[in-house]
Amino acid sequence: MAPPLIQARGLVKRFGDFTAVDGIDVQVRAGEAFGFLGPNGAGKSSTMRMVGCISPPSSGELRILGMDPVRDGPAIRARLGVCPQLDNLDPELTVRENLTTYARYFGIPRRVARARATELLDFVQLSERADSKVEPLSGGMKRRLTIARALVNEPDIVLLDEPTTGLDPQARHLVWERLFRLKQQGVTLVLTTHYMDEAEQLCDRLVVMDGGRIVAEGSPRALIERHSTREVVELRFAAESQEAFAGKLDGVGERVEVLPDRILVYVPDGDAAVAEVAALGLEPVNVLVRRSSLEDVFLHLTGRTLVD
Amino acid sequence: MTQLTREQARPSLPRVPALAVFEYHLIGYRRTWRAGVFSSFLLPTLAVLGFGVGVGAYIDRGVGGVSYLEWIVGGLLASTALQVAVGESTWPVFGNLQWTKIYFAQRSAPLRVNDIVAGHLAFVLFRVLTSIVAFLLVTGVLGALRSPWAVLALPVAALLTLAVAAPGFAYAAVVDTDSWLAMLSRFAVIPMTLFAGVFFPVESLPLVLRWVAYATPLWHAVDLCRAAVLGVAPQWSVAGHLCYLAVWAAAGWLLARRAFARKLVV
Ligand SMILES: Nc1ncnc2c1ncn2[C@@H]1O[C@H](COP(=O)(O)OP(=O)(O)O)[C@@H](O)[C@H]1O
């Protein structure tokens, strides 16, 4: 098997006394779409910055493309594409100039840079805005431009830190669709997200992160099979506290989670469980049967929800 | 694309990465240079009119045997270089770190912190030198330059730029609010301009203040520029002036590099 593009062992990042990344082991192979799923503060961006060779690890081992990020930073970064959590485009330059000036940092000749910019603007559907300034662009357009900029050097690995956070649903879908296309072209993607649907759609394999640690690893499907049931029944009761009803659900389903506004019952068969609840004489105001998701995996592993 | 053509298409790193950074700053400048050009010609014109025709009329003895206009032109050259160098090395640096985060974008490319600092510093140098060329053209045409040695004001302005812009980079990278930038102008640039021999000889100052003036990088550039414009020897040794300015530039470079690394390598 080919050596992994990214290999981390016991990777740690400390800021003063605070440990943001607490000894993680990660391997990313060529052609994979790999995800870090976790809530705010889990240490995803800190990890991405170490992988992006702009933040030296505090301890542990990290190899990117077989090289040492501290010693070979520029040589590694020459082969990475980075889309940071917050866009850092130049608002004064045009859309095209943002790409051509960035290309020059990689030693790409001006003529090639211009051709590449045209090609990439077409790919992220911004050709019509090529010569307008960046400032008035919508959040989704800026995001797509940042993704295009990350592709300007034909990178071996593309790092995307929360690629769709803050975007409206339509803009998110457009970004997902482009990332999916990259994935089909065999580009290795590493992304962070706190959206379970994003992780489920894009990632072949992911790690669930919480408090700087990895709490689970696998494909979305395997994680759900391992840490959750096939289906979930969501019950909402008309009372102030859902807690009072949780006790009465004894014997229904494999496991029950009580959230402030609803109760989740983990079951192999949702409809059967709904019938059981009715037989117990309970009358929830709202009943929803759905398939388990990574959100449920996270809830089970940490006792908390991903997005609060 | 097949793996082979991909390998072939892969860019090699830029030979001088700082040049790519310089080029980026130039492209941004391309959008705003017109507004700047007007003021770089206006300022020396007004200076010649104001000081030569206006103030000069009251100082009929001149200074040390030359007319007040001829005397002050060298000082104004140096102070123009100072203004542009400080202006270009404070607000833009602060903005690139705090507002647009441009430096962080550059950091994700195969550039080192040194390349980012050097490339931007080269652009500041470019801005100062173009302003000084405009200044020399205007004052030359208006007959305010006594000697062709005046072209030596260019290398002096370049050295002064490094001596103030490099520490300026460090300062702008260290401070956390922009009110510190206004303070720099109020408590360093303006007093320096007033007392470091631009408008009157430092010998008119009390001894203590005279030594404060000698300590500023500006005075050394003023003395050199004035000597060049008048075609005479400076008050101090040329080597002494150059060394003093070089020390400021070198110390500033080290401080700027450290301040940038603190912000960009976390
Ligand atoms: N430069 C820094 N200095 C101090 N603390 C930091 C720094 N960067 C991140 N942190 C802290 O590290 C933790 C993890 O942050 P981050 O990696 O940004 O998480 P995520 O991207 O998963 O939201 C947070 O508690 C954050 O406040």
Ligand SMILES: [Mg+2]
């Ligand atoms: Mg983050």
